[in-house]
Every structure is written in C-alpha cells, then in structure tokens.
Amino acid sequence: MPGEVIDRANPPALDSHIPDSVLDLAVQLEKADLSDGDLKSLEDFRRASNYIAAAMIFLCNNTQVERDLTFDDIKPRLLGHWGTCPGLTLIYAHLNYLSRKNDLDLIFVVGPGHGAPSILASLWLEGSLERFYPQYSQTRQGLHNLIATFSTPSGFPSHINAETPGAIHEGGELGYALAVAYGAVMDKPDSIVACVIGDGEAESGPTATSWHAAKYIDPAESGAVLPILHLNGFKISERTIFGCMDKKEITALFTGYGYQPRFVEDLGDIDRDLAASMQWALDEIHKIQKAARSGKPILKPQWPVLILCTPKGWSGPKKVDGEFVEGSFHAHQVPLSAAKKDQHQLEQLQKWLHSYGPADLFTDSGAPIESIKKIIPIDNEKRLGQRVETYKHHEKLRVPDWQNFGVEKGGQESCMKAIGNFMDQVIVENPKSFRIFSPDELVSNKLDGIFKHTGRNFQWDQFSNGRGGRVIEILSEHVCQGFLQGYTLTGRTGVFPSYESFLGIIHTMMVQYSKFTKMAFETTWRGDISSLNYIETSTWTRQEHNGFSHQNPSFIGAVLNLKPSAARVYLPPDANTFLSTIAHCLRSKNYINLMVGSKQPQPVFLSIEEADRHCQAGASVWKFASIDNGLDPDVVLVGIGSELTFEVVVAASVLRRICPSMRVRVINVTDLMILEAESLHPHALAHQDFNALFTADKPIHFNYHGYANELRGLLFGHPNMERVGISSYKEEGSTTTPFDMMLRNGVSRFHVMEAAIRGAAKSNPEVALDMTNTLGWIRHQISKIGEYILETGKDPAGTYDIPKFEGTAFEKGSVWRGNEREHSKEDGFFVN
Template sequence: MPGEVIDRPNPQPLASHIPDSVLELSVRLEKVALSDADLRGLEEFRRASNYIAAAMIFLSDNALMERDLKFEDIKPRLLGHWGTCPGLTLVYAHLNYLTRKNDLDLIYVVGPGHGAPAILASLWLEGSLEKFYPQYSQTKQGLHNLITGFSTPHGFPSHINAETPGSIHEGGELGYALAVAFGAVMDKPDLIVACIVGDGEAESGPTATAWHAAKYIDPAESGAVIPIVHINGFKISERTIYGCMDDKEVVSLFTGYGYQCRFVEDLDDIDRDLATSIQWALNEIRKIQKAARSGKPIMKPRWPVLIMRTPKGWSGPKKVDGEFVEGSFHAHQVPLMAAKSSANQLADLQKWLLSYGPAQLFTSAGAPTDSIKSIIPAEGHKKLGQRVETYKNHEPLNVPDWQIYGVEKGSEESCMQAIGKLIDQALVDNPKSLRLFSPDELVSNKLDAVFNHTGRDFQWDEFSNARGGRVIEILSEHTCQGFLQGYTLTGRTGIFPSYESFLGIIHTMMVQYSKFNKMARETTWRTDISSINYIETSTWTRQEHNGFSHQNPSFIGAVLNLKPDAARVYFPPDANTFLSTIAHCLRSKNYVNLMVGSKQPQPVFLSVEEADRHCQAGASVWKFASTDSGLDPDVVLVGIGSELTFEVVVAASILRRKCPNLRVRVVNVTDLMIIEAETLHPHSLSNAEFDALFTKDKPVHFNYHGYSNEIKGLLFGRPNLDRISISCYKEEGSTTTPFDMMLRNEVSRYHVMQQAIRGGARSNSKVALDMTDLLGEVRHQITKVQEYIMASGRDPEGTFDIPKFEGTVFEGGAGSKGKKGDSKEDGFFVN
C-alpha cells in the first residue's frame, strides 16, 4: 500500500547499483584477540547496563527483581526511549575498555539524547553517578533510587542534559552532536571524542554538513573525533535513510566526505568486532597525528568512521501482541506500554528483565561485580563521567586593554574595523583558548583585521593547511554554532560574528544550549564557563543593497526570551562603546551575549572615557545633543542601535534650528536589559534610576533597532507607560537606499521629529502653537526626499554627515563626509 510503514524485524538494505569494487574502500580487519576475562567483562557490563536502563523505564519498586513483578511495581507514567539504549551501552562499554587499554583522555558525545537510561546506567556502573550524587551509590539503595526515580519529578529526566555527568551535549534537537564533538577537540591535542550519531539524526541537515568538520581539524594542534554512525533502521515510526542504504552506498558516501569506513555488524561476535574496529580507529588517528606533529602532515588525511549496525531495541522483547518489536520502530520508546494493566505484558516484562540475569551481575550489597569493574578505568579522572574537560576546565582569557584601540571623538570609524584589531590581539594573547567561528562573512563584515596575525584554519586548502589559523569559516551557521558549543563547554571561548538576518538559523540551537547552561548552573559540581558571544552586523539598516531577504533582526527577540540570568543584549552606538562592550563580553561567564552593530563608518560620539562610563551605566543622557544638557526636557528621545541613534541625534540637531522652543533630552541605551522592569533582570534600573534618566512624566520616544514588542515586553511593569511611543523595524524593505530604509520603517530623523514635536506640544504651549506648521513642513520634507530617492536612486548629499552642535566637538560638522554647505538644510532638510 502507498505510504505503508514496513514492519518486519531487521529489514535488509535495498540492492545497490554501485559496483562491488567500491567496497574495497572500506576497511576489513582480522579481529583482535580478547581474553576470556575481557570478553566476560564487556558482555556483563552490557547486560547490567541494559538491565538497569530497561528497569529505569518501568519500575517504581523491586529494582533488583528479587520477587515476581506486580502491577504496583510499575510506574504510573512510562517515559523513556528503549530502542537506542542497547547500542549506546555497547559503545559505552568499549570506550571504557579502550580508555583503560590505551590510557586515553576520552569523552563520549551522544547524539540520541533520549538514550539517557543507557548513559545513566553506565555512569552508575562506573561509579561516576555516586561521585556527583551520593544518593546513587553503588548499593542496593543507590540502584533503587536511580531506577525508581528516573523520569519522575525527584529523579533524572528522560533525556541527557547538564545534570548527566560527562555530557557536553543536550541532544534534544537532533543534528548537532557531531559539530559539538569536533569543537571540543580543537586545541586539545590529547583529547579523543567518541561521537555516536543515530541514523535518524544522520538525516538532519546540520549533521550532513558537520561531516565536513574534519577538514577544519589540524592534527598537529587538536585532538580527534571517532564518529560512530549507529544504524538501527528506524525512527519513531518510519525507516531511516541510512537503514535503507547498503554497504556500497554507505562507503561511497563517506569516501566522498573524506573518511575511511569500517563496519561493525557481527552480532554473534559483537565485542570482538567492535573492539577491533575502535582500536583500528584510534590507531589511524595516531598515524595522522604523528605525521602532523613530526612536521610532515598528510594532505587530506582520511579520518576513520565506524558504521555500527545493531537491531532497534536489541535484547528487548521480540514480539508484543503479535507485532515485531526488536528490530522495528515499535522498540523506539516503551515496548510494553500496558505493563501496568495487562497481565500478559507484565509477564513479558518480567521475562525480559530476568533474561539479563541480574542476580549474577550485582553483589549481595548491590554493587557491580568485579568482572564488570575490570573493563572500567581504575583512575576516576579517566572514567567517561568524570573527565574534567566536561565540567571543570574553564580557561579565563587574557583580554587586551580595549582603550588602546580607542578612536578619537568626532571622527568616523566602523565599529567592526575597530573591534577587529582588538580581537586580533586577543587571538595573539590566547593562542590556544580563543577562536572565531563564522560563516563566509568576516571580510564582508569588515572584521578582516583579525587576519593581521593569524589565518583561516581549513586543512583541505593548501594555503591554510597546517598553519595554525584561529579563524574557522564554513558556510553553515549550524556547524559554527556546534563548534562554538563544543569549544565553550570544554573550557575555552568563542566568538560568532554573522550577518544579522541569518543568525536566526541557529535560534533553536542557541536556546538548547541556554537550557543546558541553565541546568548546569543548578548543579553543585559544574563550574563556570565562558559566555558565548554573537556579533550581529550587516544589519537591516545597511542591507538595502541585498534586499528584503537580508533584513531581519529577529534573533534579538530569541535572546531576550532567555532567562534573565543568561540573556545579555547590547547595542553599542559607536566604535568606542563597541570596544568596551566586546572586552566585557570576552571576560564574562555563563551568558549568551548578543552585540549588534554597524560595519559602516559611523560617527564616534563618545570619547574613550565617556564610552567607559556609558557602558558601565548601560545608558546615559547625551548632553551634547540635548537642550541645556538635557535639563527639564519637554520630550525624551531614545536611540537604541547605531543607525537608529544617529537618526535621533540628527533629529535633535535639526530641531534646535527649526523648533528652538522645544526642549529635548537625548538618551542612548547600549545595554538593552536596563529598561526591563525593576528587579526582573540583574541589569534593570530601579524605578528611581529609570525616572532620573527618562523623567517621571514627560513623553518618551524610543527609536529602536528591533521589533516594538521587544521594547513593550521589557518596559511592561514600569509606571506611566502611556507616555511612551516606539518606532522600530516594521518589515518594510527592498533593494533601495540606506536612508530610504529609515523612511520606509518610519525610524528616520523626520519621524523622530514628528514624535518629538507632538510629545513636546503636550506641555510646551509655544511648541503647541507652531505644531501644525512644523509637522506640515516635516511631512513635506519626507515627500521631497522620497521623490528625490526614487528619481535619482541615491540619498540626498550630506544625509549621513555628522550633525552639528554648537559649543561641542561636533560644531561645524567635524569629520563629515560631505563638503561644507552640502547638506542643503533649506532644501532637503537632511542635516
């Protein structure tokens, strides 16, 4: 039938048209010799771990099956995923054995996050749960607590998260494990990360691109990843793509990616098969690393990848109520959902659990047997759940003094060019603990100063191979984010600059990461980590040449939705404030920092000293642009965002000439979080401070870079909000001119002037007297400028000249791009 789901055990891959000769590219090895003791230890570890994993899903009592099961022994809610667990425990046992045999520094990244029962069971067997959670000791009571508490409000959740020792990956949203694993090994030459990728996860776009991550690993300076593709054939209710690929197709795919494959699929001798394969992978890695570290790197080395085929739900029930379970999608979650009400299913559960022989796997005190312990590393810090890289390895940065890179007040400078010089020095000062991860946009974003002392790290390019570049550019935001997470969660610091409109691609990845970090902060044993740092540039205000598709500030809202103790959003208005901001962000810990700025030259409004004070406060009155330094205003004009602030300052300059009776206070907000209602964010201004900055009762107009609901949400709870108006991005754009973008979204100087005049007229009778004439003139100027832009295809000359303010450094338009008199204020009224 069309659309019918195939439901049969262990369906075979479909036939392939690829020639048999392709299979010569896969690796065939004689199996290594394992002692009887090692084989027994591996097999018993797997049995014990699978027993505990299955029991965790079902049992609320009788954890060691010391009597027959009763309905009351079954949990009221059966939560968890069984299908992937046997494969995860198989790999876990062998990673412990590999570590013990080779004295490795190794961590385990698990893509199938719902395989938590397998990982928690294995952590209990190796004693790592007890180290961090004494209630899960290796005793009968400790095992009872683990099994009966799983997926309950007082136990571990059904999902690997930051509460899981050894984890650096949430795994909830599939697709990111591989990129995280590669990020973790960067600049850690002795570290091996074994990353298991489920065949469902392997279908995701982020995973498909992350296979190229090996091309960004310099084996002279970094560790290596052992990818293990776990093919068990099914997702929740459908076949997987990889499950329908035969050996020739798989080999062709991974050969094209640049890997050499070995298959692990001998179910009758699985421990010898996997032990042989994983040792081979390690040996291949060491060959590649030895060549690179001896000064003779292999160009385009072929890294190992293991393709492991085991049945879905292996060792679980074969059939339930006449339907195949093992080897089908029915094993994906809970195979015996009616175990609490069906006598037949309760009996099946008892038979299943007893098939592992729990009485032979645990001592009378409830501890694992010596045979199981024999394959586990003896040293605690070598155990997978106790690697310090995963929870206690923060390396603080040596951040350069940003003031050295300060720019003269009154001049013009691109924020990105200014901070590029600071980042360049930071890379020099932190050669093994700071990296830049970016899509192919660094030069476009005018951050190319970072290349003054380093280069790109792309090992398949002969001109950057083996040169120690600190910048990774790959045109995949997902992979950049995965690298950033893996690098950060193992102790280092990363920076992710991107076009504003495309950071939204990794919105949910950032949220997943933030959830992981939230839970990490709530543990007692995970230490601080560096903040992750986004630089959002090429913003909608200067993406008029690329058109409407490149105009999207939505990532700001994504960060604002995070918990207050995680979210930080900054809008530095000029180069000096951006320098101060990025220096602060690089020193900070545990946050998601978003910095939004312009790559185009902008006026430098604040000196180094003023910028320092401004950033410490998060906002300030710009006295030079205000009437009488901002005293007793009729209206408060607030700029948030560099271009939006520029329009506010220009509006204030024009209003001085055109409406001298209007008293204006100009405020710039650089730390967006200060405006949130009192006590709701650590940076929130008190109501007294808020009133001092914005007045208690005068009209306030926000000219904001993002969406209006963001400002409304932050301000909610502040008193007297009916006096506030907001202009913002309104989803209006095209391929047009920069100033036309301001006009289309009603955030231009003219629209600011309209709000200022209307607001000032409420309390200033002189302004009210002239309001109709003034607003008419402004509307007339808007029409004239729009007509000029449509006719000429460019903005009026002098539009972006630095505004003039008598008695200040900006008197006479110092540093303006146009010639004196070019602004034509009596004509186009632009400045």
C-alpha cells in the same frame, strides 16, 4: 536490482548484489584477540547496563526483581526510550575498555540524547553518578534510587542534559552532536571525542554538513573525533534513510566525505569486532596526528568512521501482542506500554528483565561485580563521566585593554574595523584558547583586521593544509554554532560574528544550549564557562547590494526570551562603546551575549573615557545633543542602535533650530536589559533610577533597531508607560538606499522630529502653537526626499554629515538651519 520483482515476505539481503571488490572499499579487519576475561567483562557490563536501563523505564519498586512483578511495581507513567539504549550501552562499554587499554583522554558525545537510560546506567556502573550524586551510590539503595526516580520529578529526566556527568551536549534536539564534538577537540591535541550519531539524527541538515567538520581540524594542534554512525534502521515510526542504504552506498558516501568507513555488525561476535574496530580507528588517528606533528602532514587524511549496525531494541522483547518489536520502530520508546494493567505484558517484562541475569551482576551490597569493573579506567579522571574538561575546566581569557584600540571622538569609524583590530590582539595573547567561528563573512563584515596575526583554518587544500589558524569559516551557521558550543563547554572562549539576517538560523540551537547552561548552573558540581558571544552586523539599516531578504533583526527577540540570568543584549552606538562592550563580553561567564552594530563608518560620539562610563551605566543622557544638558525636558528622545541613535541626534540638532522653545533630552541605551522592570533582570534599573533617567512623566520616544514588541515587553511593568512611543523596524525594505530604509520604516530623523513635536506640544504651548505648520513642513521633507531617492537612486548629499553642537567635539559639523543647510541647499536634503 532495477526491474526485479521483490518477494516482500523474504526480501534479499541489502548487499546480495554488491561485488566483493566494492565492499573491500570498506576497511576489513580481523577480530580482536580479546582475553576470555575481557570478553566476559564487556558482556557483563552490557548486561548490567541494559538491565538497569530497562528497569529505569518501568520499575518504581522491586527494582532488582527479587520476586514476581506486580502492577504496583510499575511506574504510573512510563517514560523513556528503549530502542537506542542497547547500542549506546555497547559503545559505552567499549569506549571505557579502549580508554583503559590505551590511557586515553576520552569524551563521549551522545547524539541520541533520548538514550539517557543506557548512559545513566553506564555512569552508575563506572561510579560517576555516585561521585556527583551520593544518593546514587553503588549500593542496593543507590541503585533503587536511580531506577525508581528516573523520569519522575525527583530524578533524572528522560534526555541527556547538563545534570548528566560527562555530557557537553543537550540531548533534546537532534542534529548538533557531531559539530559539538569537533569543537571540543580544537586546541586539545591529546583529546579524542567519540561521537555517536543515530541514523535518524543523521537525516538532519546540521549533521549532513557536520561530516565535513574534519576538514577544519589541524591534527598538529587539535585532537580528533571518532564518529560512530549507529544504524538500527528506524525512527519513531518510519525507516531511516541510512538504514535503507546498502554498504556500497554508505561506503561511497563516507569515502567521498573523506573518511575510512568500517562496518561493525551483530554477527555473533560483536564484542571482538567492535574492540578491533575501535583500536584500528585509534591507530589510524594516531598515524594522522604523528605525521602532522612531525612536520609532514598528510594532505586530505582519511579519518576513521565506524558504522555500527545493531537491531533497534536489541535484547528486548521480540514480539508484543503479535507485533514485531525488536528490530522495528515499535521498540523506539516503551515496548510494553500496557505493563501497568496487562498481565501478559507484565509477565513479558519480568521475563525480559530476568534474561539479563541481574542476580549475577550485583554483589550482596548492590555494587557491580568485579568483572564489570575490570574494563573501567582505574583513574577516576579517565572515566567518561568524570573528564574534568566536561564540567570544570574554564581557561581564563587574557583580554587586552580595549582603550588602547579606542578612536578619537568626533571622527568616523566602523565598529567592526575597531573590534577586528582588538580581536587580533586577543588572538595574539590567547593562541590556544580563543577562536572565531564565522559563516564566510568576516571580510564582508569588515572584521578582516583579525587576519594580521592568523589565518583561516581549513585543511582540505594544499594552500592551507597544516598551517593552523584561529578562524573557522564554513558556510553553515549550524556548524559554527556547534563548534562554538563544543569549544566553550570544554573551557575555551569563542566569538560568532554573522550577518544579522541569518543568525536566526541557529535560534533553536542557541535555546537548547541556554537550557543546558541553565541546568548546569543549578548543579552543584559544574563550574563556570565562558559566555557565548554573538556579533550581529550587516544590519538592515545600512543596505548595500542586498535587499529585503537580508533585513531581519529577530535574533534580538530570541535572546530576550531567555532566562534573565543568561540573556544579555547590547547595541553600542559607536566604535568606542563597541570596544568596551566586546571586552566586557569576552571577560564574562555563563551568559548569552548578543552585540549588534554597524560595519559601516559611524560617528564616534563618545571619547574613550565617556564610552567606558556609558557602558558601565548601560544608558546615559547625551548632554551635548540635549537642551541645557537635558534638564527639565518637554520630551525625551531615546536612540537604541547605532544608526537609529544617529537619526535621534540629527533630529535633536534640527529641532533646536526649527523649534527653539522645545526642551529636548537625548538618551542612548546600549544595554537593552536595563529597560526591564525592576527585579526582572539583574541589569534592570530600579524605578527611581529609571525615572531619573527618563523622567517620571514626560513623553518618551524610542527609536529602536529591533521590533517594537520587544521593547514593549521590556518596558511592561514600569508605571506610566502610556507616555511611551516606539518607532522600529517594521518589515519594510528593498534594495534601496540607507536613508530610504529609515523613511520606509518610520525611524528617520523626520519621524523622530514629528514624535518629539507631538510629545512636547502636550506641555509646551509655544510648540503647540506652531505644531501644525511644523508637522506640515516635516511631511513635505519626507515626500520630497523620497522622490529624490527614487529619481536619483542615492541619498541626498550631506545625509550623514555629523551635526554641529557648539562647545563639543561636534562643533565643526554641519550647521542645520531650519529648511536648509548653511553650506548647500542644492543637494536636495532640505527643500523649500
């Protein structure tokens, strides 16, 4: 109590001052009426799993401790985490029992991924390891192989990953399990995902927001998540926040989140308590679902959540060298870390392992005894490690013909508006296998065409409750990413559109996911999955009311750093190429696709047919903007990104007026990965093809949407790259006009013209002869236009007129004539 003096040696119980009326807020239940046989099976399963988990951390020989341990029986490196394992084993045993009893479609998502020993031990007991890895058969040799090779180069790693049967969540980084679990149940009405969250993980920001994920689950169309908060009180070396909260505080918190909390504690009969609690939770889930599916949905249903309280390192050593271990942070990793060289610790390890009675848990052949098998689902497909949707259940998406949504060449269209209409049809044709996850930005990003045939799925108010919807908008990039991962890894397809500047929030989540999919690809038993699809818009190049904080294209680099087999980055220059790109990405499998484009109207440079060919190639010469179709150029100008490409095209138009002797080739690159050196990426151009496109020896100037170092990294390995110049975003910005952003970052048409003149002058004497005067005029334009923008707060009229190219769809555009435009020289764009 406030002001109370606390005896540190004998602290009061956390709930000693809480009135019973408050604790009654938490669900109170009778313990389950388990048969003696079921109770023994649960206890035997837990003893066996805990034995195997502990042995995996320590033993390389004598793996069933049939003689006294020696130092030679101990692994040279002790790796793994013991502290969370007993709690995970308890949960795993009861989930199998619950599934067998109720014939469930149950998936288990494990937040404490470093508890791999207990999960692998449980998978071995239920026979799932043997199904996918014959070397881990349910025999004496198979068990030895599992224990002896754990956390060695020839065995399983110490964290749950894609090699772990049943896993749909990379266990290396904490915070994402709950969002992944909710994504996995969407559009799976019969599916239940049990998700355990460690109390350390519960402190993370992504988890804090993910508690609200239930508010986006329509129980009429989707399954349910059973969250299990595992309170063992400690992280690596400190107490946890939740572990220091009393029942009143936890009950109030989860009631406010919209849950019914139920506490399960180690009070001498935990198996009966947990069995009753899980059955209660399942019954509550079915009650909510039945109401929704009968047309009478419950407004703000109170979903169940279990609060499991067990000591950290439960059933392990109580004390080691005078330090408390069980129930403290000392149990977190390896409780007997000196067992390889300390005789006393070696003896403690032997006593600990013998306490589980391994001789009574395995048959002479090494298989688990029959008592253990009685709680495991009979049907292999129902076992937690063999749920087919966790490893081989890809639902092929029906992708409409994007060409039906194409726009006329020569006009203007927002890339986002075009693909919004396209994705609307994707929703129509895939009503149960396609979703969009967005941080409350769809309308701002001009993707509202999506809403022609669907709505937002939000269940926590009377206006949207019970109405479904294929769009999830929650202002948390972390939760959107978690939803997308869970949805994708259980067979479906999703899209994540976002402001360019804030996709970086989920950088590490995306990397963790890519590690999972890399390892999945290297297994023999996991199947294909849909690609993870990002749309990056509201870019730095077209500012409205946002300033410098909203200017950040760094997510491109994050994707580029991935394994070449996964990374795909596209910067379509117009609406038709973006339509072609997104159709391709939605059909693709096993990639991380990043598509970058503008939401503002942009010139449509390519017809539907031209866009199709251009995207197939990844890059092409834009003959309409080049001199003599790009033959024998003095300089090559390359645009990458819609606005940056527009500046290149305008520069080429002006150059043909002010430098008529210059020969220019204009190229657009839409698939960034073709620029990699030969053999470094599947899309990379061969050296011969690269030289055919960019020439073998002419100066090349890239006008690039992202950061210059990204492009340098891609081009490294090509010969003769000293001829390359790169202009790109360089962290210059403010709340200013779009063209001022081009000027500030050195990527405007004038900067492109300057680079072109300097490059062409190296081989063209006529360009060199006038270079000083021409460059002086260009610098004068930059200065005067900058002054105009500062004075008026707007870009000069005609800045975004489409330039004229005779004999093309752009013949009716503006005619550029040196230092003035034909139809106006009063608007300030060019000055005398």
